[in-house]
Amino acid sequence: MESSTLIAILAVVIPIIGGPFCYVVEKISPKARTIYAITLGFITAGLTLSLIPSITEGSVNDFLWIPGANISLGICLDSLSVFVAIIAGCIGALALLYSIRYMKHAEHEYSLSRYYWQTLFFIGGMIGLALTSNLLVMYIFWEIIGFCSYALIGYYYHDPEPIPAGTKAFIVTRIGDIGFLAGILILWHATGSLNVFEIMNVASTVSPVLLGLAGAGFIAGAVGKSAQFPLHVWLPDAMVAPTTITSLIHAACLVNAGVYLLARSYPIFMGLAGWSTAILWIGTITAFLAATIALTEWDIKRVLAYSTISQLGYMMAAIGAGAILASKFYLLSHGIFKALLFLCAGAIIYVTGTKDMREMGGLRKHMKITHICAILGLLSLVGIPVLTGFFSKHMILAHLHAGGLYEAFALLAITAFLTAAYSWRMYWLTFQGDRRSKVKIHEAPWQMTVPLIVLAAASLLFWLYISPYTASMASSLPHYSIAHITLGNFIQHAFAGPTIWITVGVAILIALLTIKWKATVINAFRKPSALTLPLMKAYWFDIFYNKCVRGLFRFWQQFRRIQTGDLNYNNLGIVIGFVIFLVLLLVWTV
Amino acid sequence: MNLWQLYMLAIVILIGIGIYCLIARKNIVQLLIGIEVIAKGVTLSFILAGFFQGNEQIAQAIVITIIVIEAITAAVAMALIVRSYRHTGTLDIDDLKKLRG
Numbered sequence: 031m032e033s034s035t036l037i038a039i040l041a042v043v044i045p046i047i048g049g050p051f052c053y054v055v056e057k058i059s060p061k062a063r064t065i066y067a068i069t070l071g072f073i074t075a076g077l078t079l080s081l082i083p084s085i086t087e088g089s090v091n092d093f094l095w096i097p098g099a100n101i102s103l104g105i106c107l108d109s110l111s112v113f114v115a116i117i118a119g120c121i122g123a124l125a126l127l128y129s130i131r132y133m134k135h136a137e138h139e140y141s142l143s144r145y146y147w148q149t150l151f152f153i154g155g156m157i158g159l160a161l162t163s164n165l166l167v168m169y170i171f172w173e174i175i176g177f178c179s180y181a182l183i184g185y186y187y188h189d190p191e192p193i194p195a196g197t198k199a200f201i202v203t204r205i206g207d208i209g210f211l212a213g214i215l216i217l218w219h220a221t222g223s224l225n226v227f228e229i230m231n232v233a234s235t236v237s238p239v240l241l242g243l244a245g246a247g248f249i250a251g252a253v254g255k256s257a258q259f260p261l262h263v264w265l266p267d268a269m270v271a272p273t274t275i276t277s278l279i280h281a282a283c284l285v286n287a288g289v290y291l292l293a294r295s296y297p298i299f300m301g302l303a304g305w306s307t308a309i310l311w312i313g314t315i316t317a318f319l320a321a322t323i324a325l326t327e328w329d330i331k332r333v334l335a336y337s338t339i340s341q342l343g344y345m346m347a348a349i350g351a352g353a354i355l356a357s358k359f360y361l362l363s364h365g366i367f368k369a370l371l372f373l374c375a376g377a378i379i380y381v382t383g384t385k386d387m388r389e390m391g392g393l394r395k396h397m398k399i400t401h402i403c404a405i406l407g408l409l410s411l412v413g414i415p416v417l418t419g420f421f422s423k424h425m426i427l428a429h430l431h432a433g434g435l436y437e438a439f440a441l442l443a444i445t446a447f448l449t450a451a452y453s454w455r456m457y458w459l460t461f462q463g464d465r466r467s468k469v470k471i472h473e474a475p476w477q478m479t480v481p482l483i484v485l486a487a488a489s490l491l492f493w494l495y496i497s498p499y500t501a502s503m504a505s506s507l508p509h510y511s512i513a514h515i516t517l518g519n520f521i522q523h524a525f526a527g528p529t530i531w532i533t534v535g536v537a538i539l540i541a542l543l544t545i546k547w548k549a550t551v552i553n554a555f556r557k558p559s560a561l562t563l564p565l566m567k568a569y570w571f572d573i574f575y576n577k578c579v580r581g582l583f584r585f586w587q588q589f590r591r592i593q594t595g596d597l598n599y600n601n602l603g604i605v606i607g608f609v610i611f612l613v614l615l616l617v618w619t620v
Numbered sequence: 621m622n623l624w625q626l627y628m629l630a631i632v633i634l635i636g637i638g639i640y641c642l643i644a645r646k647n648i649v650q651l652l653i654g655i656e657v658i659a660k661g662v663t664l665s666f667i668l669a670g671f672f673q674g675n676e677q678i679a680q681a682i683v684i685t686i687i688v689i690e691a692i693t694a695a696v697a698m699a700l701i702v703r704s705y706r707h708t709g710t711l712d713i714d715d716l717k718k719l720r721g
Contacts, residue, residue: 595717597651601642 034084038105038161041077041115045070045154049147056143064130067146071119071126074153078119081112087506092225095167104163104225108506109499110358114160114290117365121282122153124481125274128373131477132274132380136186145185149278152178156283160290165214165224172210172255172287176203179284183271192270199264206254206261210291213247216240217298230297230509238302245299248291249308256288256342259316263571265339269331269385273376276331280338281369286361289345293354297509310350314438317343319569321448325455326555326565329385330375333456337411338368340445347442348426351433355503355512356425363418363492367410370485374404377474377482378460382467387459394461396471399479401461403486408453410489412536413446418492420533421520427529443532450536454543455551496520627668634661648701648711652694659690 048070056063085107092102126149133145155174162168177200184196214224220236221229233241252258257265265285269276279285292309299305317340324336341364348357377400378393379385394401410419423446430439465471473479500515515523524530543551558566567573594600634657641654663686670679705711 597713598643598646601639605639605643 032084034081034086034107035105037077037081037084038107041074041081041119042154042158042161044077045074045150045157049150049154052143052147052150060137060142063143063146067150068123068126068130070150071123071153074150074157075116075119075123078112078115078157081107081115082502085109085112085502085506087508101166101224102164103167104227105161106163106227107161109502110290110293110354110507111160111162113358113362113499114286115157117286117362118153118156118160118282121365121369121485122149122156122278124484125149125278125282125369125373128376128478128481129272129274131475132376133272136272139188140185145182145272148178148181148185149275152182152278152283156287159287163226165217165226165229168291169211169214172207172251172291175284175287176200176207176255179203179268179279182275182279183268185272185275186270189270191267195264195267195270199268202261202264203254206251206288209247209249209254210251211247213244213251216244216247220244226294226298233298234301241299241302242305245302245305248295248299249305249312252288252292252346253312254288255291256285256346257339258288258312258342258346259319260571262316262320262339263575266332266335266568269329269335273331273372273379276335277369277372277376280335280372281365285338285342286365289342289349289357289361292346292349293358296349296352296354306350306352308350310347310435310438313343313346313348313350314441315343316340317347317445318441318448321445321452322565323568324452325448326562328387328555330378330387330390330456330460331372331385333387333452334368334371334375337371337449337452340449341368341411343445344423344426344442347438348429351426351430351435351438353426353429353433354507354510355500356422356429358503359496359499360422360426363410363422363489366485366492367407367417367419367489370403370407370482370489371411373478373482373485374400374407377478380474380478381471382469384467384469387456389467390460391463392461392465393471397461397473400474400482403479403482404457404461406486406489408457412450412453412540413533414537415525415533416493418489421493421496421524424524424527424529424533427532428523428527431528446532446536447539450539451543451551454540458544458548459552493520624668624671627664627671631661631665631668634658634664646712646714648704648713648716651713652697652701655697656690656694659686663687663690 049067052063052067055066087108092104094102126146129145129149133142136142136145152175155171155178159168159171159175162171180196180200182196183199184192186192217229217236217240218224220240221232223229223232254261265280268279271279296306320336320339320343324333324340327333327336341360345357345360345364348354348360377397378390381397382390382393384390406417410417413420413423427439427442427446430442474482494517496515497517497520500512503510504512504514555562555566564570638654638656638658638661641657642651645651645654663683666679666683666686667676670676670682673679701711704716708716710716
């Protein structure tokens with residue numbers, strides 16, 4: 031076995047198998063357990079990082095798993111999968127380090143071993159999902175991360191909100207998962223293979239109807255997992271999870287899975303008319319709508335949640351436009367700066383004890399490190415040079431502009447302005463102005479600031495890595511027609527293109543907001559008006575879904591009469607069923 | 621009529637009586653007896669199957685195992701019935717419909 035294969039297997043097995051041993055180590059001492067879990071996290075991160083030199087094209091190793099059906103655990107180490115695994119491993123490790131202090135208060139009420147093993151399971155599941163080329167194995171890991179998100183969103187199970195929120199996340203993503211599974215089975219039926227690369231080669235021979243059904247199923251799976259319109263409703267509610275977990279869900283693990291799936295399956299459905307257009311418009315509309323909702327939220331984590339949905343919309347739109355490189359680069363940079371922003375929000379929540387931005391304000395004097403890190407994260411989110419977010423967002427917009435997709439380009443450009451507005455509003459409400467509550471404030475402890483500093487540095491400097499990144503993408507992904515971009519070209523292109531005017535406009539908007547429109551923006555959403563009501567109600571999605579579910583529930587209630595609960599009737603039913611079965615069998619055979 | 625046809629008839633009668641008992645009776649003890657009667661019919665069918673296959677020894681070994689397991693299930697069921705009777709004061713299953721969906 032090659033060493034790279036071994037590393038890939040270990041990166042999945044160590045967190046998944048090692049995680050449950052948290053319960054064993056806890057018997058020695060709780061402190062040893064915490065150290066053990068964090069060590070596992072950092073070992074996993076190191077293993078994923080050490081996969082970079084061995085990036086190669088296609089499936090490197092197929093272990094036959096079910097010989098009868100010719101199903102193997104394909105391990106693929108191309109640039110697409112390895113970098114998603116790295117994001118999961120590294121941000122996961124930093125989030126675990128951050129958890130030492132952040133989760134300490136929960137220790138006397140909830141089991142921290144449960145927290146640590148589920149987090150490790152989550153990270154391992156995401157790495158496994160990324161590193162396999164077999165769709166069935168991918169689906170298994172897909173469900174593992176779905177389960178972990180459900181369990182971790184409901185972590186604080188004594189509170190009233192987390193359990194329904196976790197259930198909602200599970201059920202809403204399940205709607206998409208059914209589509210994904212159906213898509214896999216259709217592809218298996220049509221091509222006789224579950225390996226992504228084998229399917230790519232024969233995709234053109236599959237009948238368009240089957241391919242279209244499978245493509246729609248894959249889109250449904252990605253829409254559910256990546257919280258796109260109209261299945262985005264679970265993600266804002268998932269904010270009741272511990273902040274470390276939300277940063278994992280939003281930046282490192284869960285939501286990236288959908289975008290990754292579409293990028294991975296892009297060559298299969300490339301020739302299908304309408305497939306990429308559908309993704310383009312789902313992404314664009316999601317980006318725009320979620321950004322408008324983010325303007326109105328008062329909960330700091332919900333602002334970031336809608337921001338995540340909006341930014342994922344950018345990634346989806348980029349895939350729809352065929353810009354796989356831009357989409358994946360944005361996934362990486364978004365992973366970094368969104369994890370940074372969530373961990374900043376976690377530090378703020380940790381010291382102020384509230385999530386409501388109306389009770390914050392004036393934190394800049396007391397939390398200097400968090401303040402600077404949050405500024406870097408927000409500027410990256412908004413897309414100000416020379417942070418990573420600027421370059422990656424520019425790549426997507428420039429690609430849309432060059433591809434002649436002007437409607438989507440215009441909507442995403444407006445979204446960029448909205449992003450600036452809600453980021454500014456969030457920053458001003460939390461860090462600037464006067465203190466609005468009496469709680470005593472201090473800087474967060476080092477276990478929390480170290481991950482912040484690492485992530486802030488990464489979001490400042492990650493774009494410098496573009497040349498080796500695109501080189502590995504270009505060499506390991508022959509199906510995608512990706513060209514190598516040198517750093518000089520990259521910078522020149524970013525500053526010379528037409529999209530630089532969007533950045534200039536955004537900068538002017540921020541200046542105007544700070545100088546002139548401060549009170550207008552902050553006070554605009556205190557009371558609903560005709561214009562702001564749809565935004566404040568999040569376009570009535572939740573209410574509409576509640577009505578639908580309630581109607582369905584009432585419909586199926588009528589069938590309760592069949593279930594008498596009477597043992598005699600049940601037995602009679604069994605006998606009648608058996609007789610019908612026998613008669614059918616006789617009719618069939620005779 | 622062959623011997624094995626008699627056997628077959630006995631199996632059908634036993635299982636039929638047991639199922640009729642399960643459908644028609646309300647008393648838990650009677651239901652348990654019905655289940656036991658069905659189990660006897662199934663045991664007999666094992667002997668018959670062993671006879672057809674020509675390896676009676678294995679069939680007998682299985683039958684002895686089934687009898688042992690049956691004794692255990694009967695004991696557990698009786699214990700449950702006794703506890704349930706002490707708890708609710710009734711043996712009628714219609715009075716025990718707590719799990720009605």
